[in-house]
Amino acid sequence: xxxxxxxxxxxxxxxxxxxxxxxxxxxxxxxxxxxxxxxxxxxxxxxxxxxxxxxxxxxxxxxxxxxxxxxxxxxxxxxxxxxxxxxxxxxxxxxxxxxxxxxxxxxxxxxxxxxxxxxxxxxxxxxxxxxxxxxxxxxxxxxxxxxxxxxxxxxxxxxxxxxxxxxxxxxxxxxxxxxxxxxxxxxxxxxxxxxxxxxxxxxxxxxxxxxxxxxx
Numbered sequence: 001x002x003x004x005x006x007x008x009x010x011x012x013x014x015x016x017x018x019x020x021x022x023x024x025x026x027x028x029x030x031x032x033x034x035x036x037x038x039x040x041x042x043x044x045x046x047x048x049x050x051x052x053x054x055x056x057x058x059x060x061x062x063x064x065x066x067x068x069x070x071x072x073x074x075x076x077x078x079x080x081x082x083x084x085x086x087x088x089x090x091x092x093x094x095x096x097x098x099x100x101x102x103x104x105x106x107x108x109x110x111x112x113x114x115x116x117x118x119x120x121x122x123x124x125x126x127x128x129x130x131x132x133x134x135x136x137x138x139x140x141x142x143x144x145x146x147x148x149x150x151x152x153x154x155x156x157x158x159x160x161x162x163x164x165x166x167x168x169x170x171x172x173x174x175x176x177x178x179x180x181x182x183x184x185x186x187x188x189x190x191x192x193x194x195x196x197x198x199x200x201x202x203x204x205x206x207x208x209x210x211x212x213x214x215x216x
Contacts, residue, residue: 004066004074012052012075017044017082024089027097027114030105034114035159038122041086042129042155045079046148049137058141072138072207076130080200083126091119098178106177111163116185117174120192121162127199129155135206141214 023037052058052075061071094114098106112118132151137144165171173181174188 008078120189123196127196138207
């Protein structure tokens, strides 16, 4: 499994996967829909899977002395590493923004404010992508576009709902700067992280089960 993970980063990593990590800095843009950075994270996974398909990576990987079920696990694990890196970079950018920006600029009028709760929301959106994309992709590894279209539609449905909910009065505590309503924000943060790992684990289980039935 470790060797397959190294193969993912040395042979399959698409340049956009690194470029899109820099989108964590979008939190510095005032009144912007920050959730789109998590869509671009999914887009980088799409490019990885598409370029791997075009380069015959699946045939190469399955010719190696590895268990078939480890093939999707390696790809999902590599995606999870990139997603966790994005969340950590976003957390760093949020900490800098909270320390430097005036308080009135910390409230986002377009969507979720960049705070602890936003990190939980972001983790949830990444988990939604994993659960929608990977089981569909590994049901038929030759198809990348349809799984990405479906997962993007699901992800944007949640992003739209979150953007609408942000304008309801009950959401005000989650839109405030950090150190205010910390209990509620920490609950959203840890809840989002828990959901991310649960959805990613379920995506891995479904993907391996479906991939083992694929006739290569």
